[in-house]
Amino acid sequence: MGGGNQHNTIIKHLLKGFVILTLGTLIFALPAVGTTRDVFDMSLEELMDIEVYGASKFRQKISEAPSSITVITADEIRKFGYRSLSDILKSVRGFQINYDRVYSFASIRGHSIASDYTNRVLILVDGHRVRDNIYEGVGLGTDFIIDIDLIDRVEVVRGPSASLYGDLAYLAVINIITRDGRNINGIEIMGLAGSHDTYKERLNYGKTFANGLDMVVSATHSRSKGQNLYFKEYDSPSTNFGVAHKCDGDKAVQLFTKLTFQDLVLEGAFVTRTKTDPTGAFETVFNVPLNKYGDEWGFMELKYEREFESGFSVMGRTSYNRYSYKGQYAYPGYLNKDLQIGEWWLGEVAGTKTFFDRHKISFGAEYQLNTRQDQDSFDEIPYTSYVHSRRTSQSWGVFGQDEFTIMKGLILNAGVRFDQSSFYHGTANPRIALIYNPYKQSTFKLIYGTAFRSPSAYEMFYQADGWKANPNLKPERIRNYEITYDQSLGGHYRLSGSVFDYKITKSIQQIIDRADGLAVFGNTGDITGRGFEIEAAGNWEQGYQGRLSYTYQEVKDSLTKSRIMNSARNLFKLNLISPIWKDFFFGGLEVQYTSDRKTVTDRKVGGFSVTNFTLFSQKLIKGFEISASIYNLFDTKYSDPTGNDHIQTAIPQDGRTFWFKITYGF
Numbered sequence: 001m002g003g004g005n006q007h008n009t010i011i012k013h014l015l016k017g018f019v020i021l022t023l024g025t026l027i028f029a030l031p032a033v034g035t036t037r038d039v040f041d042m043s044l045e046e047l048m049d050i051e052v053y054g055a056s057k058f059r060q061k062i063s064e065a066p067s068s069i070t071v072i073t074a075d076e077i078r079k080f081g082y083r084s085l086s087d088i089l090k091s092v093r094g095f096q097i098n099y100d101r102v103y104s105f106a107s108i109r110g111h112s113i114a115s116d117y118t119n120r121v122l123i124l125v126d127g128h129r130v131r132d133n134i135y136e137g138v139g140l141g142t143d144f145i146i147d148i149d150l151i152d153r154v155e156v157v158r159g160p161s162a163s164l165y166g167d168l169a170y171l172a173v174i175n176i177i178t179r180d181g182r183n184i185n186g187i188e189i190m191g192l193a194g195s196h197d198t199y200k201e202r203l204n205y206g207k208t209f210a211n212g213l214d215m216v217v218s219a220t221h222s223r224s225k226g227q228n229l230y231f232k233e234y235d236s237p238s239t240n241f242g243v244a245h246k247c248d249g250d251k252a253v254q255l256f257t258k259l260t261f262q263d264l265v266l267e268g269a270f271v272t273r274t275k276t277d278p279t280g281a282f283e284t285v286f287n288v289p290l291n292k293y294g295d296e297w298g299f300m301e302l303k304y305e306r307e308f309e310s311g312f313s314v315m316g317r318t319s320y321n322r323y324s325y326k327g328q329y330a331y332p333g334y335l336n337k338d339l340q341i342g343e344w345w346l347g348e349v350a351g352t353k354t355f356f357d358r359h360k361i362s363f364g365a366e367y368q369l370n371t372r373q374d375q376d377s378f379d380e381i382p383y384t385s386y387v388h389s390r391r392t393s394q395s396w397g398v399f400g401q402d403e404f405t406i407m408k409g410l411i412l413n414a415g416v417r418f419d420q421s422s423f424y425h426g427t428a429n430p431r432i433a434l435i436y437n438p439y440k441q442s443t444f445k446l447i448y449g450t451a452f453r454s455p456s457a458y459e460m461f462y463q464a465d466g467w468k469a470n471p472n473l474k475p476e477r478i479r480n481y482e483i484t485y486d487q488s489l490g491g492h493y494r495l496s497g498s499v500f501d502y503k504i505t506k507s508i509q510q511i512i513d514r515a516d517g518l519a520v521f522g523n524t525g526d527i528t529g530r531g532f533e534i535e536a537a538g539n540w541e542q543g544y545q546g547r548l549s550y551t552y553q554e555v556k557d558s559l560t561k562s563r564i565m566n567s568a569r570n571l572f573k574l575n576l577i578s579p580i581w582k583d584f585f586f587g588g589l590e591v592q593y594t595s596d597r598k599t600v601t602d603r604k605v606g607g608f609s610v611t612n613f614t615l616f617s618q619k620l621i622k623g624f625e626i627s628a629s630i631y632n633l634f635d636t637k638y639s640d641p642t643g644n645d646h647i648q649t650a651i652p653q654d655g656r657t658f659w660f661k662i663t664y665g666f
Contacts, residue, residue, distance in 0.1 A: 054155040054175030057164055058352045058362055063443045066413040066433030068484045068498050070156040079577050080588040081614035081629035084148055086140040091575055092156050093533050093549035096568060098640040100651050102275050102293055104140040108171050110529050110553035112566040113509060114643040120453055122169040125176045128301050132323035133342040133370045136456040142252035143273040143295050147202055147220040150256055152179045160451030160480050162429035163415040166397040170451045181206035181214040188665045195657040197225035214260040224250045229278050233647045240287045244278035247289050263306040270298035281645045282329055290330040297323045312353045319346045335380045343372035360403035367396045373457045377464040386464040395421030409437040424454050424475050441488035452477045455508055459521040468518045476506045494537045501530040510644055519644055526558035543579040563598060566641040570595035588614040599641045599649035608638035625663040632656050
């Protein structure tokens, strides 16, 4: 595509976004009479005083946290009609989501390597690490470990946080806080129906009993027949003219329970999901429903947390975790199968204490014992084994952090963590942040931090027909500098901005070894990234809410000096919520623009804008909530770049889809 055409395309998308913004403002500019004020109608100045946990492993105000932070509430999740964690992250500034018709992958600040299983962003559920010990990845769709409606809020902590969390706290940490029983207070039944024969049911029970026991129990079942998909790369008579027929199905079950009594929390979650692959990945036979991927993930954790009268707080947790993957790949005349099973124990202790009224010291230790990291790949008939790996390993880390109040309005937050494992030597990673509040409405943060990502067992030891192992992989590392600024204006408006600069060394990526033509993971070199983010937000007592953000990012390979694949230079996001009728009826509008990205073959996929619209109703009928959503309102045609696993260099995404959801609580 020529430069002039690309320029015109960008202008067209921006004009479309401007028209949508204008129309949305006019449509939503209806009087909201008699709306009552609740937590979601607080001023932005008050919202900046909301406490978060994920930035320092203790509760602190957002304005005092050593990171740039975004919080997405349960209210926003409902009013924007989000269906998955990937939908939530799409709305957050700086984030980019890719979907290869099986898995969704999240990236931030331009470092978007296709098919990396989101293993450069650490995701926590109530502080518990949600990642497997084979791929070191996490599902973001129906394969996420909890249902989206169990989320009370999402804390997005940008930048490296290895000084607290160690491995994988690389580009960001996302801490998901689940709902308590008192938030549900009875039985909740949900039903959803959508495009492509998609259905979902959920049953929740939540209650706080007289003796103080708080209970949440939830079960969710979802399934989708999917759609018939066209791929031009397979457009020939022998491959059904490029149409994958009935090869896009998705089935999932999610279970969750949380029991809280005084200082103890017992929490468990489980997900099982099977997804049919319509893309013909790994050079499998196209247009057959035999290509299926199955994931199961679960954990059970016991946590103790208490704050003593002296001000000393302590936390300890231990958990058992299990993950399995079953892949089935159809080739001419035979089936190939993958079987990966991981089991591991996690233990953590941490404490926090304030000394001399100025030093808030936190410290802790974490240990992971991988009792099982099994990998098998084999042809079924005739039986041929490619890998039969049986491994165990361990890792541990210790950390310390000091939040030093130098003077009123000036805080120095400094911490460091040391980590070591069976696969890498010891590594220390610091984070230092100077936080300055010259006025209550203004916050400046200067932040420096480093982090590392150790290679996964999959990247090091997996091999199959066309693949080879690389047990000599080294961890990749990142060094990040960042300046952030937040300014509250009049209590109802807020401006935020960040400037960031990072360098990644020994980047781990999948390549093709020219010597033998086999796929292998290698330390490919250095990557540099720099850019800025700006966001304007508004929040009013009548119930109006809005966010408008723009991100510019330039992420390059240090050797070639060219932009890395799948990294969009420009991201634009608009989110508006408006009451349409009192406190009963709301409209939610989203516009998301992503500029062009390079594919693995150095070609480009064009930029695109997607608009989503949701109507949300509550309190019209006692106990009922009803929402109707249209995703991709203007039926935009766009594709996401993919990796070497596919013949396609880019995978087409969903057009216009519809969703209708009813929730009844009693």
